[in-house]
Amino acid sequence: MAQEAPRLSQSLVNPANLLTDLEEFVEDHRPHGPLVADATEPAWNGYLLTVTCGCGVTFERWVTPLDPELDLLRAAVLN
Ligand SMILES: [Zn+2]
Numbered sequence: 001m002a003q004e005a006p007r008l009s010q011s012l013v014n015p016a017n018l019l020t021d022l023e024e025f026v027e028d029h030r031p032h033g034p035l036v037a038d039a040t041e042p043a044w045n046g047y048l049l050t051v052t053c054g055c056g057v058t059f060e061r062w063v064t065p066l067d068p069e070l071d072l073l074r075a076a077v078l079n
Contacts (some may be wrong), residue, residue: 018061018063021059021061022049022051022059022061025051025053025057025059026051029053029054029055029057032053032054032055033053033054033055034054035051035052035053035054036051036052037049037050037051037052038050038051038052039063045064045065046062046063046064046065047062047063048060048061048062048063049061049062049063
């Protein structure tokens, strides 16, 4: 039976806040035109997610491997 990794890291970050921030950005800027999401090459400690709006505002957030939900949201923005 496989052992699940301990989830102590959950206490170090708050993915809910990251998601809320990005969702707010998307909601605020989606009316301005297409949002362009991009991400740097994943490194051991994560990657930089950027979402650029047609109005010139860019949302930037460092995404750690502890934030798997953001991968899903990024995929949603890219679609
Ligand atoms: Zn905008």
